[in-house]
Amino acid sequence: MKKVFVKSYGCQMNVYDAERMADMLAGEGYAETKAMEEADLVILNTCHIREKAAEKVYSELGRVRELKEEREAQGHETKIVVAGCVAQAEGKEILRRQSAVDVVVGPQNYHRLPDLLKRPRAERIVDTEFPIEDKFDHLPAPTKAKTLSRGVSAFLTIQEGCDKFCTFCVVPYTRGAEVSRPVAKILDEAMRLADAGVRELTVIGQNVNAFHGEAADGSVWSLGRLLHRLAEIPGIVRLRYTTSHPRDMDEELIAAHRDLPALMPYLHLPVQSGSDRILDLMNRKHTGDEYRRLIERIRQARPDIALSSDFIVGFPGETDQDFEDTMRLVADIGFASTFSFKYSPRPGTPAAEHDVQVPEPVKVERLARLQNLLETQRQAFNLGTVGQTLDVLLEKPGRHPGQINGKSPYLQPVQIESEAVKIGEVVTVRITGKSSNSLFGELIGHGGREAA
Ligand code: 5AD
Ligand code: SF4
Numbered sequence: 321m322k323k324v325f326v327k328s329y330g331c332q333m334n335v336y337d338a339e340r341m342a343d344m345l346a347g348e349g350y351a352e353t354k355a356m357e358e359a360d361l362v363i364l365n366t367c368h369i370r371e372k373a374a375e376k377v378y379s380e381l382g383r384v385r386e387l388k389e390e391r392e393a394q395g396h397e398t399k400i401v402v403a404g405c406v407a408q409a410e411g412k413e414i415l416r417r418q419s420a421v422d423v424v425v426g427p428q429n430y431h432r433l434p435d436l437l438k439r440p441r442a443e444r445i446v447d448t449e450f451p452i453e454d455k456f457d458h459l460p461a462p463t464k465a466k467t468l469s470r471g472v473s474a475f476l477t478i479q480e481g482c483d484k485f486c487t488f489c490v491v492p493y494t495r496g497a498e499v500s501r502p503v504a505k506i507l508d509e510a511m512r513l514a515d516a517g518v519r520e521l522t523v524i525g526q527n528v529n530a531f532h533g534e535a536a537d538g539s540v541w542s543l544g545r546l547l548h549r550l551a552e553i554p555g556i557v558r559l560r561y562t563t564s565h566p567r568d569m570d571e572e573l574i575a576a577h578r579d580l581p582a583l584m585p586y587l588h589l590p591v592q593s594g595s596d597r598i599l600d601l602m603n604r605k606h607t608g609d610e611y612r613r614l615i616e617r618i619r620q621a622r623p624d625i626a627l628s629s630d631f632i633v634g635f636p637g638e639t640d641q642d643f644e645d646t647m648r649l650v651a652d653i654g655f656a657s658t659f660s661f662k663y664s665p666r667p668g669t670p671a672a673e674h675d676v677q678v679p680e681p682v683k684v685e686r687l688a689r690l691q692n693l694l695e696t697q698r699q700a701f702n703l704g705t706v707g708q709t710l711d712v713l714l715e716k717p718g719r720h721p722g723q724i725n726g727k728s729p730y731l732q733p734v735q736i737e738s739e740a741v742k743i744g745e746v747v748t749v750r751i752t753g754k755s756s757n758s759l760f761g762e763l764i765g766h767g768g769r770e771a772a
Contacts, residue, residue: 324350325359329376330367332524332562333427333495334404336475338365341403341430343462348434357387361399361437366406368490370664377406378417385420399423399437403430405494409667411446424448427480427495431458450496456505467516472715472744473558473727474518478506478533478546479525484565486592487603487670488632488663491526498526500533503541503549510550519744520558520713520727521550528561529568544572551582557746558713560731562588566606566614578621584729585622586656589615590630594649595642598635601671608649615653626656626701626730633690634663634683636674643686650693656701656730658694662687702732702754709764710734712749714741725758733758741766 324345328338341363342352353359362384367373381400388398401423402414408426415421423436426448436445456477467474481496482489510521523546525531531543541549547559559582566589576583593599596607606614618625631650633643662683665672705728712726712734722737726747734749735758741747749761 322350322360323353323358324361324363325353325356326363326365327356327380328365329373329404330369332475332522333477333480333526334365334367336477336524337404337427337430338363339462339470339475340459341365341433343466344431344433344459346462346466347460348437356384357391360397361401362387363401363403366402366404368405368409368494368666370661371666372664374406374409377402377414381418381421385418388420397441401425401433401437403427403433405490407446408448408494409490411448415444415446426450428455431455454501456501461509461512464516467513467518472518472713473520473522474513475522475524476506476509476513477501477525478523478543479528479531482526483530484527484567484605485603487601488635488666490666490669493668495526498530500525500531503533503535503546506533506546507549507553510553510556514553514555517555517744519555519746520560521556522560522562523547523550524562526563527565527568529564529570529573542570542572544570544576547573547576547580547583551580557582558729559583560586564589566591566604566611569614569618574618574621577618577625584731585625586628586729586731587618587625588628588630591649592630592632593635593638593642594646595638596645598638598642598645601637601674602632602635603670608645611649612652624730627653628657628731629655629659631658631660631690631694632663633660633686634678636663636665636671636678637676638663638678638686643690646690647693650690650697654701655694655697657698660687660690660694699756701730702759705730705732705759706751706754709748709750710761711746712736712761714743714745714747716743728759734761735759736761736763738763 326338326342328334366377384400391398399422400420402421403425407424414424424446428450429447479500481498482491483498485492529543532540535541591611594608710728714724714726716725718725718735726734728734748765750764751759751761753760
C-alpha cells in the first residue's frame with residue numbers, strides 16, 4: 321500500500337482540508353503515515369496569512385526535496401504536492417522556485433487530486449482556478465474508525481471565503497468570495513460524525529457567523545438557527561464555532577449563547593485594534609466602542625463567556641496613541657486567550673501599499689507590551705476557574721497511566737486522574753490547581769451538567 325504524509329500549516333480550515341485530502345486518498349489506496357521519510361506522497365497544506373508562514377513552506381520544501389532524492393536513490397518515487405493558500409496565491413511561482421514539486425493545488429480544487437496525481441510525472445501541474453463544481457460533493461466520507469481515531473472533538477466546515485476585504489488580509493484573494501454550504505449537507509456530515517462517536521462539533525469558516533445556508537425548503541438559515549438544529553443531533557453534547565467577525569454577530573446568535581446549553585461559553589471574536597482610526601484604515605467597519613457594546617450584549621446573554629481575539633500591532637500608520645487605544649480596549653474587556661501578531665505586508669493587499677510602514681523595532685516593542693498584558697489576563701482567567709466545579713469533555717489519555725486530558729467549557733485543557741472514566745464522557749470536575757497552560761482537577765461525578 322502506498323503512503324501519504326500530510327502536513328498542515330495555519331488555521332483550522334486547513335486542518336479540516338488536510339483530513340479530507342487524507343480521506344479522499346484513502347480511496348485511492350494511500351494509507352496515512354506520520355513519518356515523512358516513508359511517504360510516497362508528501363502534501364504540504366500551506367498558509368499565506370503572514371510572510372513568515374508563507375516562507376516556511378519554501379524551507380520545508382527544501383527538506384522534502386532532499387528526502388525525495390534520498391528515496392529516489394533507493395528506487396522509490398516520491399510525489400510532492402503543495403496545497404492550501406500559498407498554492408492558491410503563488411501558483412506557478414512555486415514550481416519555479418522549487419523544481420521538486422509535482423503538483424500545486426488550491427483550496428477549492430483538492431478534490432481533483434486523484435486525477436492530478438495520475439498525470440505523467442513530467443507534466444508539472446498547477447490547479448488553482450475556482451471551479452464551478454462544489455468540492456464537498458466530490459469528497460468521500462472517512463470510515464467510522466478513522467473519524468474516531470481523530471478524536472471526540474471534530475471540525476466541520478460550513479462556510480468558506482470572505483467578502484470583508486480587511487486591508488491587511490489575503491483571505492478574500494486566496495479563499496475567494498463568501499460561500500455557505502447547504503444545510504442538508506452540513507447536517508448529514510454532522511450526523512455521520514456523531515454516529516462515529518464525535519461528541520463536540522466546532523463548525524468552522526473564515527467568516528463563520530456570516531453563514532447563510534440554504535435549507536431544503538428554500539429558506540436561508542443563519543448560524544444561530546443552524547446551531548439549534550445541530551444541538552438536537554443525538555450524541556453531540558458540545559458546540560463551538562470559529563472564526564467570527566464583529567459585524568456578523570446577529571441577535572439570533574447572541575441569543576443562542578443564552579438559550580442553547582450545548583453552545584459552549586467561549587467566543588473568538590477578532591477585534592484587531594482598539595484605535596478607531598486604525599480600524600477604519602483596516603476597513604473593519606466598526607469602532608472600538610461598538611466592539612465594547614457588542615461584548616456587553618454578549619455578556620448579558622452569557623455572563624461567564626470566555627472571550628478570545630486576534631490583534632495586529634504595527635499596522636501601517638499606527639501611532640503610539642493608536643497603540644495605547646488597543647491597550648486600553650484590552651484592559652477594558654479582559655480576554656481569556658488571544659492571538660497577536662506584528663503586521664506583515666501581504667502582496668496584493670491595500671495596506672501593503674501604504675507609505676507609512678511602522679519600523680520593525682517599534683512593532684517588536686508593541687507586540688511585547690501587548691502580549692504581556694494579554695498573558696496576565698489569560699493567567700487571571702485561568703486562576704479564576706480554580707476552585708470552581710466545571711464540566712470537562714474527556715478527549716485523550718494523559719502522559720502517565722491513569723491520567724486523562726479534557727477541555728473545560730472555556731476551552732482550557734484540564735487534567736484529571738481517574739481509572740473510572742472513559743474518553744468521550746463529559747464529567748464533573750472540581751478544579752484544584754493550575755500550571756501555566758492547563759488546569760488540574762478531581763472527578764466529582766459522571767454525566768456532567770451540560771449533558772443533562
Ligand atoms: N499581518 C499580520 N497579521 C495578520 N492577520 C491577517 N493578516 C495579517 C497580516 N497581513 C491576522 C489577523 C487575523 C488572523 C487570522 O491573522 O489578526 O484575524
Ligand atoms: Fe481576512 Fe478580514 Fe476576512 Fe477575516 S474578515 S478573513 S481578517 S478579510
